[in-house]
Amino acid sequence: MSYMTLQEFYDATGGGYDTAMRRFRTEERALKFLGLFLKDGSYQLLLDSMASGNVEDAFRAAHSLKGTSQNVSIVNLYDPVFAITEALRAKDMEQAKTLLPTVQESYETVAGQLRELLQG
Amino acid sequence: MERQLILICDDIEINRVLLHDIFEEQFEIIEAANGEDAIEMIELCKDSLNLIFLDLVMPGKNGIDVLRYMNRNDYIKRIPVIMITGEATVESDVKAYEYGAADIIYKPFEPEIVMRRAMNIIELYAHRNDMENQLEKNKLALAETNEKLMKNNEFLINALSSVVEFRSLESGEHINRVKAFTKVLMENVRLFYPEYGITKEQEDLIVSASALHDIGKIAIPDEILLKPGKLTPSEFAIMKQHTTKGCEILEKFKQDDNEFYKYCYEICRWHHERVDGKGYPDGLQGDEIPIWAQVVSLVDVYDALVNKRCYKPAYHVKEATRMIMDGECGMFSEKILNCFDMAKNEFYLMTQNDDIAMG
Numbered sequence: 001m002s003y004m005t006l007q008e009f010y011d012a013t014g015g016g017y018d019t020a021m022r023r024f025r026t027e028e029r030a031l032k033f034l035g036l037f038l039k040d041g042s043y044q045l046l047l048d049s050m051a052s053g054n055v056e057d058a059f060r061a062a063h064s065l066k067g068t069s070q071n072v073s074i075v076n077l078y079d080p081v082f083a084i085t086e087a088l089r090a091k092d093m094e095q096a097k098t099l100l101p102t103v104q105e106s107y108e109t110v111a112g113q114l115r116e117l118l119q120g
Numbered sequence: 121m122e123r124q125l126i127l128i129c130d131d132i133e134i135n136r137v138l139l140h141d142i143f144e145e146q147f148e149i150i151e152a153a154n155g156e157d158a159i160e161m162i163e164l165c166k167d168s169l170n171l172i173f174l175d176l177v178m179p180g181k182n183g184i185d186v187l188r189y190m191n192r193n194d195y196i197k198r199i200p201v202i203m204i205t206g207e208a209t210v211e212s213d214v215k216a217y218e219y220g221a222a223d224i225i226y227k228p229f230e231p232e233i234v235m236r237r238a239m240n241i242i243e244l245y246a247h248r249n250d251m252e253n254q255l256e257k258n259k260l261a262l263a264e265t266n267e268k269l270m271k272n273n274e275f276l277i278n279a280l281s282s283v284v285e286f287r288s289l290e291s292g293e294h295i296n297r298v299k300a301f302t303k304v305l306m307e308n309v310r311l312f313y314p315e316y317g318i319t320k321e322q323e324d325l326i327v328s329a330s331a332l333h334d335i336g337k338i339a340i341p342d343e344i345l346l347k348p349g350k351l352t353p354s355e356f357a358i359m360k361q362h363t364t365k366g367c368e369i370l371e372k373f374k375q376d377d378n379e380f381y382k383y384c385y386e387i388c389r390w391h392h393e394r395v396d397g398k399g400y401p402d403g404l405q406g407d408e409i410p411i412w413a414q415v416v417s418l419v420d421v422y423d424a425l426v427n428k429r430c431y432k433p434a435y436h437v438k439e440a441t442r443m444i445m446d447g448e449c450g451m452f453s454e455k456i457l458n459c460f461d462m463a464k465n466e467f468y469l470m471t472q473n474d475d476i477a478m479g
Contacts, residue, residue: 023231029141036134063177064132067206070228071138085206 006030009117013110014075023073030072031118037072038114040064043107046084050093050100058096059088062103080106123148124242125168129158129186130175130204135227139173139204142231143238155181159189162199170242172201174221176212187219196220200245202238204229274328281331284338288345294423295331297470301419302330304466308459309411316411322379326412329383333391333416336366349431360400363389383412391416394451406453414456421450422460426471437468 006027010017024030042064049057062085069077080102087095128139129152136151143149150165152158155178162169176183183203190196200222205212213224222241225234281295306326310318318326337345340362344355351359366388375381390413393399395406399417409417425440435443441464443449445457452460460467 019228023228033134033138036137040132040134042132057179060177060179063206067227068132068134070206071134073228 003119004113004117006117009034009113010073012113013077016073016075020073023071033072034114035118037068037074038111038118040068042068046103050096053093055088055091055093055096058093059085059091062088065107074110077106077110124170125150125165126238127152127158127161127165127169127172129153129155129173129178129183131178132175135175135204138229139234142229142235154178155183155186158186162186162190162195166193166195166199169199170246171238172199174201174203176203176205176216184215184219187216187221191219198245198249200241202241277328277331281335284334287342288337294427297423298330298333298416298419299327300470301422301467302415303327304463304470305415305419305456305459306412308462309415309455312459312462313411313455318411322383325380326383326387326415329380329387329412330416330419332366332370332384333387333420334362334366335369335388336362336364338369339365347431360392363392363401386410387413387416389413391420393417395453396451398451411456414453415459418444418450418452418456418460422467425449437471441467 004012007017010020020030021027024033042061046058046061046065049055049061062081066078066081066085069081080099084096084099084103087099123146125148126143127150128136130136130139131153133153136153140149140151147170150161152161158172158174159181162172174183174186187196187201190199190201197220201220203216203221203224204227205216205224206227216224222245223237225237278295285294303323306318306323309316310320310323340359344351344358347355367385370381370385370388373381387410389401390399390404390409393402393404393409393413394417395409395414397403397405399409422440422444425435425443426437428434440449441460444452444460
């Protein structure tokens, strides 16, 4: 079986390969940062604080997730996370709840692809 | 050269690593994952930190809290802070700049640009800190020179003033007492009668100027100046001229717009005026007489009363005070008398310290 290449991963997540390579210079470093991204707890914190109704922690988590996904150029994640961050910034939990499924779907897809990539 | 030190403060590891990677080759780096840790590290390294990268949104103490701390402790002018933020919201950016952030950079970072901006800011602050240190040094040197000059001036004024006393066979202590009494009285005027608008600096000048109040006596002949017993009316008329003669001396060295000259001149001329208009040489009334001349006038009368003169014995301090308060000797405004009344204990003490006859 063949694993995903870095180029294929970025193609599948919105085409951030060139940006990532400009930033990280080598594929090795890009992989290191993608590994850190996967380890980062912001996504889990977002889910937990949405569940417990803590709008401040949820905002902070969404905000961090937005920043890190930008930093590793995962384009597909940015738009849904941006939307939920803005809802949470306005402390609009209802709006945030309607946006959460899209965030979850995008994140799980990206995380799956990322695990596949990092195995290789 | 020692490597420069950068603090990276962000709660998200990936963001710290990104910055770490950009700067690790050229800089020493320390990291903090929250505002509390950042503050602790700033406190530890405040003298060696060259730059701080600071995340705005963090759990617990956030970036603004850290900036506030740096403001409170006056670190913000010396240590540059670059805020890192996910997006530009005018509100938070303005706030960061208001709290003294040097710059704001937005994620995602472009390594080349972050590096260049960081270098520029470090250089700018290093330059500014150098300039400020230099300025501080210059200020200190200037203050020292000023102090020396003041001391020299003080010495010259005292020497000049005592020439007159020396001739009238007094000890030279009169000048020192006049200055000390003037200081106490002038301080009360400054504190309790703000309508005269006297500042601490003016008070000091007036005290110095009071030393020269009798400078004109140098022009009074010995037989009058040193005459034991009462002067005849014509002798007294000559004696009175010491006020205007003093001014003639001072006028030779007139300095326009010089506050000190003004005090010297006015004290010299008007320290024998009376608020009821019966003084000399100009017969000024009430507050036509500058407050500093009124002060020295009272001081001069008090000192003459408590000391033995060739024409009179020394009065006891309490008797001298009563005579002044009751208008038996001199005529002073209510305000000056109030100031004197408040200061009388200090006057007693200083009189005793000087070992003057207590009657």
